[in-house]
Amino acid sequence: MNLLKKQIPITIAFLTGIFMWWQYYIPHHSIQNIYNIMISWELIIAGFALVVGIYSLLHHHANKIRRKTPQWGFSVVVYIAMFAMVINGFYSKQNGFGDPQNILMGGNFQWMFNYIQVPMQATMFSLLAFYIVSAAYRSFRARTKEATILLITAVIVMMGRVPLGEVIFGPKLPEFTEWILKTPSMAAQRGILLGVGLAIVATSLRIIFGIERTYMGGGAD
Amino acid sequence: MTFFDKMLKIDRRWIYLLVALAVIIPLLNPIGLPITITEPAQDIFDYMDKLPEGANVLIAIDFDPSSKPELDPMLRALFRHCFSKRLHMVVVTLWPAGAALGEDAVATVVGEFNSFYKEELADPDKGSAFVQEKYGVVKEGDEDYLVSGVDYSYLGFKPGSALVVLGLGDSFTKTYPTDYSGNQTTNQEIFKNLKSLSDLDFMMDIAAGATVEMWITYGKERFKFDMGAGCTAVSATQYYPFLNSGQILGLLGGLKGAAEYEKMVLTAGYWHKPGPATQGMDAQSIVHTMTAIIVIFTNIFFLMQRTRRKEEE
Numbered sequence: 001m002n003l004l005k006k007q008i009p010i011t012i013a014f015l016t017g018i019f020m021w022w023q024y025y026i027p028h029h030s031i032q033n034i035y036n037i038m039i040s041w042e043l044i045i046a047g048f049a050l051v052v053g054i055y056s057l058l059h060h061h062a063n064k065i066r067r068k069t070p071q072w073g074f075s076v077v078v079y080i081a082m083f084a085m086v087i088n089g090f091y092s093k094q095n096g097f098g099d100p101q102n103i104l105m106g107g108n109f110q111w112m113f114n115y116i117q118v119p120m121q122a123t124m125f126s127l128l129a130f131y132i133v134s135a136a137y138r139s140f141r142a143r144t145k146e147a148t149i150l151l152i153t154a155v156i157v158m159m160g161r162v163p164l165g166e167v168i169f170g171p172k173l174p175e176f177t178e179w180i181l182k183t184p185s186m187a188a189q190r191g192i193l194l195g196v197g198l199a200i201v202a203t204s205l206r207i208i209f210g211i212e213r214t215y216m217g218g219g220a221d
Numbered sequence: 222m223t224f225f226d227k228m229l230k231i232d233r234r235w236i237y238l239l240v241a242l243a244v245i246i247p248l249l250n251p252i253g254l255p256i257t258i259t260e261p262a263q264d265i266f267d268y269m270d271k272l273p274e275g276a277n278v279l280i281a282i283d284f285d286p287s288s289k290p291e292l293d294p295m296l297r298a299l300f301r302h303c304f305s306k307r308l309h310m311v312v313v314t315l316w317p318a319g320a321a322l323g324e325d326a327v328a329t330v331v332g333e334f335n336s337f338y339k340e341e342l343a344d345p346d347k348g349s350a351f352v353q354e355k356y357g358v359v360k361e362g363d364e365d366y367l368v369s370g371v372d373y374s375y376l377g378f379k380p381g382s383a384l385v386v387l388g389l390g391d392s393f394t395k396t397y398p399t400d401y402s403g404n405q406t407t408n409q410e411i412f413k414n415l416k417s418l419s420d421l422d423f424m425m426d427i428a429a430g431a432t433v434e435m436w437i438t439y440g441k442e443r444f445k446f447d448m449g450a451g452c453t454a455v456s457a458t459q460y461y462p463f464l465n466s467g468q469i470l471g472l473l474g475g476l477k478g479a480a481e482y483e484k485m486v487l488t489a490g491y492w493h494k495p496g497p498a499t500q501g502m503d504a505q506s507i508v509h510t511m512t513a514i515i516v517i518f519t520n521i522f523f524l525m526q527r528t529r530r531k532e533e534e
Contacts, residue, residue: 036391043388043396046381050317113321121286121318129508133240134233137515141523151520155513161454161477163254164506174257186461193462 017208265471284429285318294498338366377401
């Protein structure tokens with residue numbers, strides 16, 4: 001079992017990782033052909049990952065319903081919503097079951113998407129505006145020197161990114177805002193990006209050489 | 222309890238009410254505040270405007286309904302610019318919920334262009350000379366101005382994110398054997414001159430997440446095409462390093478970026494009325510100003526409270 005659970009996945013990860021790394025530096029057509037085949041395989045695997053994701057979601061909520069955990073009714077809503085969208089995506093009176101035309105404009109799927117999912121998700125996101133202003137009122141305080149700098153910068157950027165800011169404070173404000181974004185903010189972002197990039201390289205090497213194994217699932221050896 | 226203590230512990234519902242009023246009133250009674258064009262937005266417009274007729278443009282819709290109010294107006298303004306210039310446009314999405322949003326946006330804008338074209342062609346005061354000058358082409362009979370598979374192709378969603386980008390680098394038609402409507406892409410005229418990402422003249426990623434970095438890493442740097450990005454206001458700051466390095470040649474940030482693009486499309490005569498982003502900027506202006514005032518006042522109350530407590534001690 002150890003062979004199937006450990007050695008083979010680590011070997012596949014090692015060989016695939018090394019190949020995908022080196023192929024970048026070898027423009028020969030034979031290597032590029034293998035690379036293209038691998039990309040096609042991976043696209044198919046990614047499609048199956050979506051199926052696994054859907055199974056995992058349904059399994060999780062089925063457990064909640066079966067055990068009657070607190071607020072299990074919401075899990076029933078997940079099931080109803082999931083199947084209502086899937087069935088209407090596949091089926092319509094005009095084309096029957098499985099025709100790709102079913103999901104185009106005018107179909108039930110598009111209608112449900114436009115008039116149920118879009119307003120619901122937009123509403124959830126819009127609530128952030130209320131929470132952000134309320135949180136700013138309660139906790140955005142100039143307690144320290146650093147907090148004061150952050151506060152002043154935030155107010156300048158907030159006003160500099162809207163037309164009213166320019167009307168009140170003149171054209172220098174948007175220019176100054178653009179300078180903040182292009183210079184100090186960008187310098188900090190670049191530092192973060194470099195850190196992230198190095199971390200990606202380190203994690204990739206750890207996976208390729210079999211040091212990082214969490215992707216194979218948790219649990220004891 | 223002093224006045225400052227009371228103000229600092231004000232019921233949050235009063236703040237919610239203020240936010241609601243600050244959004245609703247300007248939306249119902251637009252002020253029409255002037256929109257200034259920033260350099261990163263102007264750069265995208267200028268680049269697209271200089272592309273010759275028939276140039277290949279890829280637009281990626283990498284957002285979902287949560288970000289629709291900010292990014293959908295941007296997307297539609299870009300579509301209008303592309304279609305007015307008769308650029309060949311391919312649209313993909315790496316987000317599952319982006320597929321239906323893309324279909325809605327493509328169908329709406331294409332429908333608008335086709336109906337205006339037919340109305341103006343049939344109008345005795347305008348007619349074919351006007352249409353020739355405005356659209357650059359006159360099609361006989363009932364033929365549409367924009368035809369799927371010829372002028373544009375909507376490919377929809379494909380799972381795999383970075384792998385889809387790498388796949389498109391090899392071949393559009395292999396990665397997407399059919400478009401969103403189920404038509405074979407190998408039969409589509411648009412893909413005769415657009416085999417892979419290397420054939421692109423320009424690419425725009427309209428993103429709510431981190432897909433811009435992905436398109437740069439796996440697409441632009443490997444297959445060498447020019448690229449711009451549109452994003453939500455909160456994520457705009459993270460793309461300035463790419464803008465500074467020239468990896469993206471322009472940036473549309475949030476509703477402001479969308480309003481700027483709408484204004485440029487309107488001013489250049491590619492569209493005839495202000496879009497939803499322009500209308501939304503009034504509300505955003507008021508909410509931003511109100512938030513700034515609230516933050517300033519809360520800090521005044523906080524400092525007064527602190528001074529008073531120190532005096533009491």
